Amino acid sequence: MARPVLDIKSQPGFKTLAILCLAILYIPILILVIFAFNAGDLVMSWEGFSFKWFGVAFDNQEFRNAAKNTLMISSVATVAATSFATLAAIGMTRVKPWPGLAAALMVINLPLMVPEIITAVATLSFFALLAGAFGLNFGIGNIMLAHIVFCIPFAFMPIRARLEDMDLTLENAAADLYASPWQAFKRVTLPLLMPGVASGAALAFIVSFDDFTITQLVAGPGQTTLPLYIWNKIRRPITPEINAISTILILISILFVVASFMIARRRK
Amino acid sequence: MAELASTADHNNAKRNRWLSAPALISIVIFGILPLLVILVYSFLRPANYGGVVWKFSTEAYSSFLFQRDIFDDTLQFTPDYLIIYARSIGFAVFTTLVCLLLGFPTAYFMATRPPEQRNWWVLLITIPFWSNLLVRTLAIMFIIRDEGLINHILIWAGFIDKPIVMLYTNFSIMLGLLYSFLPFMVLPLYSSLEKMDFRLVEAGFDLYANKRAVLWRIIIPLAKPGIIAGCLLVFIPALGAYVTPLILGGGLHLMIGDLIAQQFGSGRNWPQGSALALILMAGVLISLFFYVRNTTGKMHHG
């Protein structure tokens, strides 16, 4: 078959730039990951392949504490944020506009609009005030509450998108076939909504898991998460242990992105 | 034309308000209320070891522009804070432009791949997007610091004797910002370009345009919503960046973000930090205002 004379879609140089872009994005990460397997003690002098630094990391009690805290905070934040976001999405998507709906949508998206550092210092001040003036301190719960707030919009978006795509006549069909509103929700709406909810939960989890700025400013003593743990380690002589822990975090991110993609693929 | 659409229950405003309540209440209490708290704090006096003293003062705001001379007690104009803000804006603008220049061709290229291939490209860009920002910034640090990869290779190859200082400079911050926010530009652009109707491009060629004209007169105008979204998604976080100046700027507090954090930390001046944060917020709101104005205008054009 003859090649088309004009490929209407291609633009000169764009392919090169695209590949350059990907290279820029991945090379630093790849280097970081590669040196996690460095047998030597100094980060940049390669002395052979070894898993030892992963072992060092896991052996460290502080690391395990940080991992435990991170998982706890992120799990709670994910469950809460995703539940709230699901309810809100159902109440706000493809419904007759209720008074205050526009403002409500802005509120839901607010955490995305405010730069993290501002949220971080505001939250810190808020909890300091609560502790100082009312004696209220939820401990690690403070961090969880802060995470729930910024996780909600991340969970909200895919659920809302799924609802907007959904065929509304299906709920009518269910009602027509004698399903009460609750039955229609349980047997038709919810199963069809699930991929969106799963997507939202995955996003909420990864956003909470990775958070550094807000967590750093709000956390009290003893409330270390994995990102904070890495930060603490930077101040001391740097060993490939940092690379090892960073690699673990990168792997978790990749896991979640791939999982998210597969969920999205399956529903199609 | 009427279709057999939603049943009445769906549109029950009371039900919908109750459903939205948990999310909204959480955000109002733990998201909006804290902002009000720092608003109040910005008008108070700092306490000795952090926190505030409940006495009204506008010093936090006046110190933004003026310092009280300790000798003759007059107010002197100090540009220090303004310089940092200006520098942050400069960094943010520069980052946005470079991300756009690099990101647009990338997004376009991705959007014009055959559908099966496209998913792989999206996956590849999405992974850095959702990866830990601290880790990614560390990756840059490892490469450019004095004992880092670049210097290591250059010294080992004999090109230089002493390491080139790249870390803790304007350069390192700009590099860090670019690296952090590049995926934030590519994804919205891709989203917009993917939905483009390429028959319009065909029409352009049919009417004697060359590739360059088609790019500037057809493709870019059509991608405008995506371009604006991408710019906003880069500019605002870049303006308030914290991790990047923290790791790549050393203790120099070159950007507002880590300056604010310092006020709440070793600087022990919460009111000052609050005021700086609110001034930053004002800047963000202005950018958002322009965004809303631009997009609503476009929507009416149809």
Add this chain to the structure above:
Amino acid sequence: MKPKNAAIEARGVSRVFAAKGQQAVAALDDVSVTINENEFFTLLGPSGCGKTTLLRLIAGFDFPTSGEILLYGEDIAMLPPFKRPVNTVFQNYALFPHMTVAENIGFGLEMLDKPRAEIDARVAEMLKLVRMEDLAARKTSQISGGQQQRVALARALAPKPKVLLLDEPLSALDYKLRKDMQIELKRLQHETGITFIFVTHDQEEALTMSDRIAVMSKGHILQVGSPHQIYDEPSVRFVANFIGETNFLNGTVTKKGRVKLTAGPEIEAAGSASTGTVTVVVRPEHASLTTAAKGQLKAVVSNVVYFGTDTHFHVTLADGAGFMVRQQNSGGLAASLKPGDKVGVMIAPGTARILRD
């Protein structure tokens, strides 16, 4: 004639939409109609006429602003859809994508808490009725459009509703499949004995399938009757125009049953008007062409359109009005006509009617 039970009766039903800051729109305006049991009843009209609105009110997806909707004498107007023994076949089928064909069909019975054995038996019966037995375990996204349509039907029939509502169910099918399904639907209605209320904008469909038709326009029912009555005895201009092709002739009544046309001759015309200027309708197939000398009306051929089985001859009459004659292509004089020829038009006796308005 045996008096039939009224399955559905609408009394003075109105549905007014009042949007903020806009004119109130009456999708239905004081509509009353009686639909008998075991009837194939069609609501026919162009888009926006209110036929779908009326269907929604019967199904329960909307509520009338005023009026009553009686199901076997009981007012169901304000009941939610899941409390009405009425089922719907949706225009886009609305099959549950996450369930198999069998699960879809059995859904209504499940919601009615029927025992498992009964559900399975009914589902099998329904699959046999619509001839889809091998596809029971398939997901609904994996079957063709025509098959989806039949599943939608089976699903709506499974709970043995008193009335079945069909919202333009054949509009997404291609021509041949449509024709097949029309016959199929008619057969199903006879076999099950369920009252069918069918909504369509396709007048040919309405004529072939219905026992009775209600022609609607702008929220009103203009005429209710059998296909013959609607076609041969249209009461108002809109109905005459909407159903089939019609010729409109102006004239004045000379005495009862006779009208002097402005185009020339005096002809016989049935209808109740006794004086004044009237419009007479003549169907194209009730007119024929002959030589200019022998015709009732003198005309000149303006256009000839060939349709395979027949030909439409567009002619201009003596008073300048247009007229169309439809003749089967069985040869004869008509075969050789071309634009510009002078011809004569004959109207078959007893076919001209005076319009009411």
